[in-house]
Amino acid sequence: MSERDCVFCDIVAGRTPADVVLADDLVVAFLDRSPLFVGHVLVVPRLHQETLADMSPSDLGEFFERVQHVAAVLPTALGADGTFVAINNVVSQSVPHLHVHVVPRRRGDGLRGFFWPRRKYAVGEAFETARAVREALQR
DSSP states (O other): OOGGGOHHHHHHHTSSOOOEEEEOSSEEEEEOSSOSSTTOEEEEESSOOSSGGGSOHHHHHHHHHHHHHHHHHHHHHHTOSEEEEEEOOSTTOSSSSOOEEEEEEOTTSSOOSOSSOOOOOOTTHHHHHHHHHHHHHHO
């Protein structure tokens, strides 16, 4: 997808309306139009990048400072107990533009762990999986 076809790029550029809560030279943060809970915020980089891996390492720290700031203020602003912060990369990414979900949470809100089924590792599977990841990280 190109910037021309990206709804988040349209929001960043002001062509598509959104309930913006934070905007600066690096990010725009706005309410998700289909929130998990009221106050669900999406933090997106102004520059079109599809996944976390596409973001320049030099921008990553500043980007996550903004995410951290949103996550820190949501509980006070909305009377929440905490937040859930998540990124989808490609799979389950409904808009192919990097975005971080910052979702206000309350004890007993009904959200249970992750949204997908979990399982245990088979015998030896964790060892082999960790080895494969370690090797890839060392390349």
